Amino acid sequence: MTAVLETRDLKRRFGAFVATNDVSLKIERGARHALIGPNGAGKTTLVNILTGVLPPTSGQVLLDGEEITNLPSHTRVKKGLTRTFQINQLFADYTPLEAVMLAILEREGLGSRLWAVVGSYRKTVDEAAALLARFGLASVMADRTNRLPYGKQRLLEIALAFASKPRVLLLDEPAAGVPEDERHEVLSIVSDLPADVTVVLIEHDMDLVFSFANRISVLVAGAIFAEGTAAEIAASPDVKAVYLGESA
Amino acid sequence: MSLPVQESVQTGAEEQHVDQSRAHRLMQRRTTVRSFEILIWLGALATVYLLPSKMLILTEIAILALFAVSLDLVLGFAGIVSLGHAAFFGLGAYTAGLFARYVTAEPVAGLLVAGAAAGLLGYATSFLILRGSDLTRLMTTLGIALMMAEAANQMAWLTGGADGLSGFSIDPIFGLVPFDLWGRNGFIYYLVVLFLSTLVARRLAFSPFGLSLKAIKSNPVRAALVGVPVRRRLITTYTVAAVMAGFAGALLTHTTSFVSPDVLAFHRSADVLLVLAIGGTGYLYGGIFGAIGFTLLKDALSVVTPQYWMFWIGLLLVILVLVGRARLTRWVDDLGERLPGLRGTNR
Amino acid sequence: MTPLLSTHKLFAGYGAAAVLAGVDLTLQEGRTLALLGRNGTGKTTLVDTLAGLTTHHSGTIHLMGRDITRLRADRRAAAGIGWVPQERNVFKSLTVEENLTAISRPGPWTVERVYSMFPRLKERRRNLGSQLSGGEQQMLAVARALMVNPRLLLLDEPLEGLAPIIVDELMIALRQIVQGEGTSAIVIEQKARKILPLTDEAIILDRGAIVYRGSSAELLADERAMGQHLGVEKAL
């Protein structure tokens, strides 16, 4: 197996504070890879660096062996790397249909068309409708995003990333803040993601992590503390001590 | 929804078909020509016959409206707060004046040249407003406009300095239609330019490009992460808007056969911002409604208090913001929902 | 007897996101409570909500019988809540002493008393907050909360990310505060075994709701509950 996403000695400082400290990570193609660690361990900073939201202080990011360290976010998306956000980053007054249309049009390279109206791209509209239906959003496709129930917004967050047809999808706490009764919908979408998409999951909910991930990296104080299969991590006394809860 | 929902047998495939046809209807409704749009243009045309004595103020409105539609592209669609949009207006005005004086006084040629000059300036300065917060953008745009104003003032050999640029008169349009004394032909010409520019802006707004613009305004980080090249889109938009502002400036020159340094003054940038504050941003017609409201208000106030109309405009703005602009302009949203729209052009 | 603190069906979160899902909690004067649970279960949100810094959705909070649900954060400090935020957040451009005096309220805790508890802070009184080490920042954050002279102290992971020797030092100080002074406190902590001996009662949060409550001693002895809710395996 080859690594589809790889980092080499990635480092990010904020002033004197080192948020990401020499992280070298290999994510294999088709993996279900979870990234866990205590609050402030630098998980979100790492995802921001991977997706071009933040530049690293030093180190490299590679996608399929190609260096993407200094590429802007939108180019990375074109190359197949995208993400969701821990706190919803949606277009507040767009309808889900419009938001998904935007993502598909950009993926197809049609986003710079100035003249033809959006509705005339009939295949895109069909695809958007199908995608929304798949994510359980068909019934609300015409509602404003900021008026959707929170759980639906979380689904849209994932649908939007998915519309770019990513090869690697980074999910930053997909179930965070979702009320209990809407939770199962989000979780089933996450577990039903197609097998050929590589998924990196950041999550605090250990039930979800252990049921979903086949490989886990534990991040502590900006550095990789431990890495292994789910079983290895669950059994590691060191990981228990720093994160899962202590043993004696 | 105005269309009857099509009958369907509830199978999985049918269900999908229902979703898809609903999606198609929704996407088409976005671009549907709303009845108020037709009313505006019909009304504008009607004024030519109904209000022949008001051509001057109508011309003023048309020019301001064009200027405001241009700023709306930058502000309402791309989300860039600019305090220096007069830079493009003024450059357009001076270019048109100089072109009429030294090259040819045919107005349409002058208009295009003025638009091109303003567009070039827009393209060149767009790189300065790509980064930074609202404050830095505000100051950069303001700084550029002030530099332009200073340049116009200093280069008296070219621009006439503080006395303004004069000594030219405008030829008939295409050499055929002369500007008449009452400003009627002129107004029709301005209206045509405004109409065409609005049409372009409208197509742009409803294109994939326009869809991505509002996404950038709403959330630039996420827009980049669905694949939108944010910088490139902003540069294009800023340039197109600059061209339109240049048009507006050129039209002013053609009206008055004179260019005063006032075309670059701060109050012009502020006024056009206020026009959008009154008319609302991000739906194209805010500039036009706002220009009508602003000009009529200013006119009425300057009749009542010739010197101090500025005070009441200021008060209106303060109240507008405190009450909430969004709440006041929401009716426009509803307009499209309630009135049965006509079918839009769809290809 | 009126409890010091009681919440009733408390729903809150950040903006529209719901994090707390109906928390019912009571704490008597002079008692201390350990707030346990894994990462991301709403512990910090609960403390922030008590401090008045989240979006309130529904439910009530009473402090000494007084309804403080709608009280602004700065008034809650005056009403008797002292807060040690998770990231410590000492004021960086203030000196150590200014950090203490800027927010002080009259009461038994004075700058001198706080210094005698944390002599290290006295040594660094003229240094800016930004110049302190992590351990010193944490001491300052605790000392600062004491200067409010609170009836109820909220401590959000006070031991997180500190060297063991500093942890011991802080534990002694905390013991002094809650047992010596009888100050009521709610302490968030990841490591249950570390904090339970210090506290009287414990609750465990999961997905924004209380899934376990009992005395700290009981929980320490209840290996099944520890394993189930906290993932803590049998102690050796």
Place this chain on the structure above:
Amino acid sequence: MLTILFDGIAYGMLLFILACGLTITLGLMNFINLAHGAFAMTGGYVTVVMMNRFGISFYWCLPAAFLASAILGGVLEATLYRRLYHASHLDQVIFSVGLVFMSVAAADYLMGGQQQLIQLPPELSGRTEFVGVGIGRYRLFTIVVCAILVVTFQLILAKTRFGSRLRAAVDDRRVAMGLGINVPAVFALTFAFGSGLAGLGGAMGAEILGLDPNFPLKFMIYFLIVVAVGGTSTVSGPFLAALLLGVADVAGKYHVPAIGPFVIYGLMIIMLILRPAGLFARGGR
């Protein structure tokens, strides 16, 4: 040469006094207040009225100008500004431009559109030779008063409990609130104080900068430059920026009158592109 430097410093110090209230409004509350110049103008007109209509001594006018502007600022903060702290920047711009328009028209209505002149006390007018350099006495007076103000301002900020509360609120508004600092009240007082300083600056600047109803518009860009270039995290940043701007402006107008303004605006734009957080901003998060 030295005279220009001296005049430039006087001018720069005056700009700092005028703009330092805006530093706080922008830095603490992230409020784009384009109407800051209106408070300065208020101070200027208070002085003109007191001196020219009632013949009150210039020295009494200065504290009066401070008080009048501070009260006006405090009242406007409590009634209007406060509601817009969380509004969009566009709303703040429109709102404050509205205030500018109102103030310009009101000044025109009350005082007339002409330049206002004040007769300085004789001991402040004229020039003094000092080691071969001609020094305007009023310039010297301005420098001394402004220096005292800067030092006082710095002392209040550094040494008083109010100062440390204000700095705490700037550092971390949320934690300051959570620890019992009444941030809105601290800010209202600060806003009033900043407006008062602007008023005082307006009073003193009537001689150097001129005073007419367009004052708030004319100097808006200067205030903004001081804040944007100086940054909002320190007092010394805007102070240095104001001095630089003052010297550059005076020198530019003297040596290269044709391109003076270009130099300033051009430098500002370059600076904003290179250091968006301000020339003297601290690094870090």
